[in-house]
Amino acid sequence: MTRFQMENNGEQIKKFVFGKQNTTEPAEKLEIVIPELLLPGYSFYTWPSAPILAWFLWERRLSLINKRVLELGAGTALPGILAAKCGAHVTLSDCTTLPKTLQHIQRCCRLNGLAPGKDIEVIGLTWGLFLDQIFQLGPVDLILGSDIFYDPSVFEEILVTVSFLLEANPQAKFLFAYQERSADWCIETLLKKWNLSCNKPSQAMSSPGAATAFARGVQKLFIGNLPWTVSTKELQGYFSKFGHVQSSNVIYDKTTGLSRGYGFIVFSTRDGYANATNKPYHTLEGRLLDVQPAAS
DNA sequence: GTTGAGCGTT
Numbered sequence: 001m002t003r004f005q006m007e008n009n010g011e012q013i014k015k016f017v018f019g020k021q022n023t024t025e026p027a028e029k030l031e032i033v034i035p036e037l038l039l040p041g042y043s044f045y046t047w048p049s050a051p052i053l054a055w056f057l058w059e060r061r062l063s064l065i066n067k068r069v070l071e072l073g074a075g076t077a078l079p080g081i082l083a084a085k086c087g088a089h090v091t092l093s094d095c096t097t098l099p100k101t102l103q104h105i106q107r108c109c110r111l112n113g114l115a116p117g118k119d120i121e122v123i124g125l126t127w128g129l130f131l132d133q134i135f136q137l138g139p140v141d142l143i144l145g146s147d148i149f150y151d152p153s154v155f156e157e158i159l160v161t162v163s164f165l166l167e168a169n170p171q172a173k174f175l176f177a178y179q180e181r182s183a184d185w186c187i188e189t190l191l192k193k194w195n196l197s198c199n200k201p202s203q204a205m206s207s208p209g210a211a212t213a214f215a216r217g218v219q220k221l222f223i224g225n226l227p228w229t230v231s232t233k234e235l236q237g238y239f240s241k242f243g244h245v246q247s248s249n250v251i252y253d254k255t256t257g258l259s260r261g262y263g264f265i266v267f268s269t270r271d272g273y274a275n276a277t278n279k280p281y282h283t284l285e286g287r288l289l290d291v292q293p294a295a296s
Numbered sequence: 297g298t299t300g301a302g303c304g305t306t
Contacts, residue, residue, distance in 0.1 A: 251302090251305085
């Protein structure tokens, strides 16, 4: 990815180029133009996390096709615009009380050939509040946040909103990039409070930001005593009766390829986990399963 | 070609 910059009537235009520089193949290259305003306020500037998150998405662009994407605190919306350009159905959001920011997001869209209301949606969405707009949102597959953890006083409001959205969309993930501003900042306890879990930062990412994904309510079960013939798919099939299964795994011996007779189930929701653990016993192919909370 | 306590993988 490279970037170019030019001045224009107090406006600074940045051009971000993804993919191969000298290719004529349009699918291999994408240019996004972001106008930045010399105004006070954080939302008119493209912070370092944005190109990182955008690049992360670009690397996975084929998986974005027809995905429903919501960007929170979009600002100049580089990641969301990229997702839209790669075939996702994108809604960009920023604080309802910042009309200038929302206008600017629309301008960013238009400069990239995306008509707001037609090719892309721009809405006001305030973190931590449950106003009409959050209920009017359709289903979402991916929630994006670029550098939205910049002020600890609003961390909980962000996570309340994210938690609500992930509860409504159990298959969805929240992907964000952040800039480390203080070693003291921590969202660990808030994640627990709002039943969120976070996987390790992607190995692919490096400073200054890191992309990290959240999933709602990861509740992991260890499943023992599995019949040797039960596969990951069958395990998932059985436990899906209790709720949406986020992941299912049967562990196989590396050398023999045979099942080791145990596996793991992760539910997307607390309900699924509760339904499964409340059942006094589980059987699969006539065998009594050993179902217990996973150790780690 | 086996087995029946055990907490892995991307």
